[in-house]
Amino acid sequence: MVAELPDYYFRVRENGAFVFRVDTENRQRRIEMDQIAVVNIRNGEIKPHGNRKLSEADLEEIRNWMAERTALLATRDIDDIHRAVDYLNQTTHWAQSKASDEQLEQVTDALLLAMHDLRSVLVRKKADRLMRADAKS
Incomplete structure (x- = not known):
């Protein structure tokens, strides 16, 4: 059974992503990825790539990704802090005993x-x- 590919691919970068539309409906059945936008999650900006006009479906998918990505990064941030507390405890033990x-x-x-x-x-x-x-x- 072949897994169906998503309609969009987000190439993550430090403060957002490059957004590609995924196409497999071509004669060669190759995967083609066409860049449609650049996203900045820090300021919420969505810039169409080149002279593109983004459809409402494109914008909705991009906004959904931005919301999910922002939530994921927030979860990672707090997880990193909890790890820092663990590292501080391990450092204390190391300083005291080793x-x-x-x-x-x-x-x-x-x-x-x-x-x-x-x-x-x-x-x-x-x-x-x-x-x-x-x-x-």
């Missing part, structure tokens, strides 16, 4: 500065949230 004096000398200042910076931001953001919550009450 690290040599030379290894600690190599990383202590960088870790202390990074943790101080993170703590400052977290404390400020927490205070802002508490102030807003008090103002709503």
Whole structure:
């Protein structure tokens, strides 16, 4: 059984994608991909490629992809933060039980500065949230 290909292909790039229409309905039964647009998910911009006019179906598919991609990236972001917490815990265990004096000398200042910076931001953001919550009450 042959899997049916989607009508659109999104070549992901750092802040969006190149959008292609997939065509297999040709004489040679080859897969042809015709670029129809460039998408920027940071600013929501959809630019037709060349002199193309995007159909409503094209725009709907692109908007749906943008929404799904944005949700996926948000999920990845929070997952990365949870992993960072795990790494901090593993780093603490390493520093306490396995690290040599030379290894600690190599990383202590960088870790202390990074943790101080993170703590400052977290404390400020927490205070802002508490102030807003008090103002709503």
